[in-house]
Amino acid sequence: MILFILIISVVGFAICNVFAKNIFQKIFAIILGLIFLASLALITLNVTNHFGMKKEATVTTEALVSSATSKDFDVLLYQPLGNGKEKVYLYRTNEEQKKPIATKTEQTSYTVKQTQTTHAKVTIKKYVWVYKNKFYELLFGITDNNHEYIKQHYTFEIPKSWPVLSVNQAKAFAKLMKENAEKMKNDAQVYVKEQVMNAMKENPMLDDMQKQTIIQNAQKQYQAKIMQQYLQEVKQNS
Structure with missing residues (x-):
């Protein structure tokens, strides 16, 4: 008008x-x-x-699955931009999604929280300009600037077991895991056997269920230990 x-x-x-x-x-x-x-x-x-307008925030939260399609480990990926200080995070919201979604780069900020949670999620808070009421929309609406983008913030909440890696680091990590698969398998068996033997020394009366629990815990401990070792190696070499 x-x-x-x-x-x-x-x-x-x-x-x-x-x-x-x-x-x-x-x-x-x-x-x-x-x-x-x-x-x-x-x-x-x-x-x-933006006379006649106000800032409006919308918040959406989605569950996350690993950014990589590999079943070997869960990970949140990012792609460095320019000098490496800026990043584009890559995430998936379901297992059927083959190609991850890239976060926006324009007026965008990020927070990555590694917590005790067992389920990963992303919360996106988006700010836009909207008209204060119908009068201002009628008056200025022809300029087509309603819902004009201002900025947005991504908050990724992931389990502590999820590493945050660049695309290149993830490729190097997957390669390292594949190359050492046989060694890891053998070392894991030795580690688990040692843990069971140590437990039986302390309590020779362990039943089968207790032994199975010790085996499962030992497997998890070894996997966490070796993954941390390989992650540090990858990050040092990148």
Whole structure:
């Protein structure tokens, strides 16, 4: 509406200036001129300072699965940009998703939290400009800036067992795991056997269920230990 008012006022002002015969027509021309200037000022304020608008935040939360499709380990991936200080995180929200979603780069910030949770999730808080009410939307809506993007923040909450790796680091880690698969298998068997023997020394009366629990815990401990070792190696070499 404001553009129509602007056009009508400037056309009316021009016509009145040309054909004004008396004081009333001149006053009317001045009024049209003032309306034109006011309309121009309001448009400028709307475009530059978002006059008539307010910030609105929307929050969405989605469950996450590993960024990589590999079943060997869960990971949150990122791709460094430029000098490496900026990053684009890559995430998946379900196992059927073959290609991960890349986070936006424009006016975007991130927080990665590794917690005791067993389920990963991402919370996206997005800020946009919206009109305060229908009047302002009717007045300035023709400029097509309703829901104009301001910024957004991603909060990734992942289990402590999930490493955060660059794409190249993840490839190197997967390669290292594959190359040492046989050694890891043998070492794991030795480690588990030692843990069971130590437990039986302390309590020779262990039943089968207790032994199975010790075996499962030992397997998890070894896997966590060897993964941490290989992760440190990959990060040092990257």
